[in-house]
Amino acid sequence: MKKLINAIDAVVPEALAGMAAAHPGELRVDPEHRVVYRATPKAEGKVALVSGGGSGHEPLHGGFVGTGMLDAACAGEIFTSPVPDQIVAATTEVDRGAGVLHIVKNYTGDVMNFEMAAEIVDMESGIKVATVVTNDDVAVEDSLYTAGRRGVGVTVLVEKIAGAAAEEGRPLEEVARIAGAVNAAGRSMGMALTSCTVPANGKPSFDLPDNEMEIGIGIHGEPGRHRAPIAPAAEIAKRLVEPILAELPVADGEDRGVIAFLNGMGATPLLELYLMYGEVAKLLDAAGITVARSLVGDYITSLDMAGCSLTxxxxxxxxxxxxxxPAVTPGLRMGA
Known part of the structure; x- marks a missing residue:
C-alpha cells in the first residue's frame, strides 16, 4: 500500500486539519467532534443543513460546506458513519432559529445515528429537525450496508438544491420538501475498474482482475449487480444509462429535461470522465432525453477507486x- 499518510489512525483528523488550513476564510473545523462548519454562520432565521458520513468520499461532505450548500458536515472514520454525539454537536451549533435539515445517505449506520441524534436534539434543546434520506442507486435493492437502495450521487444534488432553498429563507418544511423531491426524481448507477484500498486494511477491498469490471458498485466497494469483461466506454455508458432510464420517473407536466451528473470514483482522469459523458450524452439524445444541466468530475468518491457513476x-x-x-464551497462553486 502506498498512501500519503503519517499514521493509519490519524488520517481523518489530519485531513480535517488540512482542510481548515487550506480554507481558513471559508471553513472552521471542530477537532474534538470532527465537524466542518462554515467559518461565518448564515443569518438568523434561516434553515441550516447538516450532512455527513464516512470519510473517504471527498469532497462529500465537508467540501460542500459553505454558502448555498451545507452549514456543517460530520466526518466519520473511513467508510464509517459519524456517531450521534458528532451530529448532535453540529445540529445544535448551526441552528439559526428556523430548524435544521439532516441529509442522510441510506446506509444503516448513517440512518440510525442521525435518527438518534435528532431525538437527542429534540429532548435537550427542542430544535426542530427534519430528515431526508437519499436512496437513488438502482443497482441493488439491498446491500451489505443498507436496507433498501443506497444513497449515492443524488446526495450531491440534494445538498446543492436544498442548500439554495435554505439560503433563500424558505421554512424548514419547504426545504425538506424540495430535498425530498430531488431525491425522488433521481436515479444513479455506478461501475468500477479497480477496487479501493482502505488504509486500515492495507490491501484492496476486493479482487478485480485486469480484464474485468464491476457493474453496479457501491461507494464503499460493495459488490454490484455483476462482473463483466472490460468493454469500450460506449458499452459501459449503455450499461449505466439503460437501467437508470428504466426507473427514471416520467415527466410531470411539461418536460424540463434532466440534470446529468457524471461522477468520478477518485482515480479516473477527467479526460476519461469527459469521454464517458460524451457517450452518455449520445445515449440520452437518442432516447429523447434533454439535458438541462450537467456536472462532470469527482464529487462523491471512493478513495482511490477507478470508475464512475451516473446520476x-x-x-x-x-x-x-x-x-x-450561487454556491461557494471548497468542492463546488457555481454562479459566484
Missing amino acids: LVRATDEMLRLWDA
Missing part, C-alpha cells in the same frame, strides 16, 4: 432555478 434527476423549473443559484 440523472428529472428536473422541474424550481429545481433548475435553485441549481443555478
Whole structure:
C-alpha cells in the first residue's frame, strides 16, 4: 500500500486539519467532534443543513460546506458513519432559529445515528429537525450496508438544491420538501475498474482482475449487480444509462429535461470522465432525453477507486432555478 499518510489512525483528523488550513476564510473545523462548519454562520432565521458520513468520499461532505450548500458536515472514520454525539454537536451549533435539515445517505449506520441524534436534539434543546434520506442507486435493492437502495450521487444534488432553498429563507418544511423531491426524481448507477484500498486494511477491498469490471458498485466497494469483461466506454455508458432510464420517473407536466451528473470514483482522469459523458450524452439524445444541466468530475468518491457513476434527476423549473443559484464551497462553486 502506498498512501500519503503519517499514521493509519490519524488520517481523518489530519485531513480535517488540512482542510481548515487550506480554507481558513471559508471553513472552521471542530477537532474534538470532527465537524466542518462554515467559518461565518448564515443569518438568523434561516434553515441550516447538516450532512455527513464516512470519510473517504471527498469532497462529500465537508467540501460542500459553505454558502448555498451545507452549514456543517460530520466526518466519520473511513467508510464509517459519524456517531450521534458528532451530529448532535453540529445540529445544535448551526441552528439559526428556523430548524435544521439532516441529509442522510441510506446506509444503516448513517440512518440510525442521525435518527438518534435528532431525538437527542429534540429532548435537550427542542430544535426542530427534519430528515431526508437519499436512496437513488438502482443497482441493488439491498446491500451489505443498507436496507433498501443506497444513497449515492443524488446526495450531491440534494445538498446543492436544498442548500439554495435554505439560503433563500424558505421554512424548514419547504426545504425538506424540495430535498425530498430531488431525491425522488433521481436515479444513479455506478461501475468500477479497480477496487479501493482502505488504509486500515492495507490491501484492496476486493479482487478485480485486469480484464474485468464491476457493474453496479457501491461507494464503499460493495459488490454490484455483476462482473463483466472490460468493454469500450460506449458499452459501459449503455450499461449505466439503460437501467437508470428504466426507473427514471416520467415527466410531470411539461418536460424540463434532466440534470446529468457524471461522477468520478477518485482515480479516473477527467479526460476519461469527459469521454464517458460524451457517450452518455449520445445515449440520452437518442432516447429523447434533454439535458438541462450537467456536472462532470469527482464529487462523491471512493478513495482511490477507478470508475464512475451516473446520476440523472428529472428536473422541474424550481429545481433548475435553485441549481443555478450561487454556491461557494471548497468542492463546488457555481454562479459566484
